[in-house]
Amino acid sequence: MSSHPQAAPLIQKMRKSSLRIAKARSIFRLKSKLARNCLSEFLGTAMLLFLGLSVSMQFILSNGVISSWFHVNFGWGLALTFSALATYQTSGGHLNPAISLLMVTLEKLPHSHLLPFIIAQLSGAIVGSIGPYYLYQDQFKHFTSLKTLAFPGLAACFTSFPELHVSNGTAFFDQIAGTGVLAFCICLCIDRRNKVPVFLQPLFFGLVLTMIGCSLSLNVGYPLNPARDLGPRLFAAYLYGIEVFSYHDWYFWIPLVAPCIGAIVGGWAYQIFIGIQIDDDHEEYELKVSN
Known part of the structure; x- marks a missing residue:
């Protein structure tokens, strides 16, 4: 037992804090696992868009004076890292309909959860797009x-x-x-046989996005995410009109469809060429043989 005079009040304060959290948990915790996961996908995608679009706006509205294109890539990478980290222990931190679709094909997400996930992600993307605009509204006007x-x-x-x-x-x-x-590298990171620590996986997701931004962003940027592209586009259409959709011979459908194809191709390329070629652990092999 500690004899330090301030130890007892500190322990008491910690216990009170724990009780408050436990009480809040009993009141606000959703009973449905799907509802909890969708809430995480909503909040995580909103966080990703709020931070990521703020990075882009800071670059554009300052004429590249405050930040460079590298800062944009690095900023989006950090935004993905912490948004995924915040939601990783609940929904898995997909934050992207294309990744959710891939997880369905890998049987890591039930088919019945795909549509609720997509709705949550798109709703979060719309909400996350509104905040940066009003945060930088004076800069837009200027x-x-x-x-x-x-x-x-x-x-x-x-x-x-x-x-x-x-x-x-x-x-x-x-x-x-x-x-x-993106999907190839995500599958590489989450494959338990590669022994990437779980707490580091969101960091690697962010680094992958930074790598893609530094290498594959010249043509159209790197939306790579139907919710990330469509959510802000809907809000931009409210601000700037239908040309947001009709521009460039109705280009808007491409970031909705192509990422879904790319995610399945990249994710399954990892599985076929690498994932299923890795030997299982010896203990696991023995267990399978004995069964």
């Missing part, structure tokens, strides 16, 4: 007072728009390739 911009102009703060010389065919393949790399 920027537009200084110059007249051709479309997409400041709509590019929210979502992806290829330049006119980039064809939709190139954009489609670009999103398959980028999301394929």
Whole structure:
């Protein structure tokens, strides 16, 4: 037993804090696991978009003075790291309909959970898009007072728009390739046979996104995520009109469809070429033989 005079009050305070948390848990904890997971996907995606779009807006609205393109890539990577870390122990930190679809094909997510996950992710993306706009509203007004911009102009703060010389065919393949790399690396990290510590996995997800931004972002940026692209696009359409969707011969559908294809291709490429080729642990092999 501690004889330090301040030890007893400190222990008492810690116990009171634990009781408060336990009481809050009994009141607010959702009974449905699916509801808890969807809440995590909603909040995690909102957090990802709030932080990520703030990074993009800081770059665009300052004319690249405050930050560089590397800062944008690094900032989005950190945003994904901590958003995934916050939700990893509940929903698995998908934050991306394409990744959720991949997990269904890998039988790591029930089919019946896919649509609720997508709705939660898209809703979170919309909510996460609104916050940065109002946070930087004065900067938006100041920027537009200084110059007249051709479309997409400041709509590019929210979502992806290829330049006119980039064809939709190139954009489609670009999103398959980028999301394929993301899914490949995610499967590599979560494969328990690679022994990547669970607490480090969200960090690696963020580093993968930074790597993709530094290497595969020239054509259309790197949305790689239907919710990340569509959620802000819906809010941008409210601000700037239907051209947000019709621009570049209705390009908008590409970041919705191509990432889903890319995630399945990349995730299963890992499984076929690497994952299923790794020997199981000896103990696990013995257990399977004995059964």
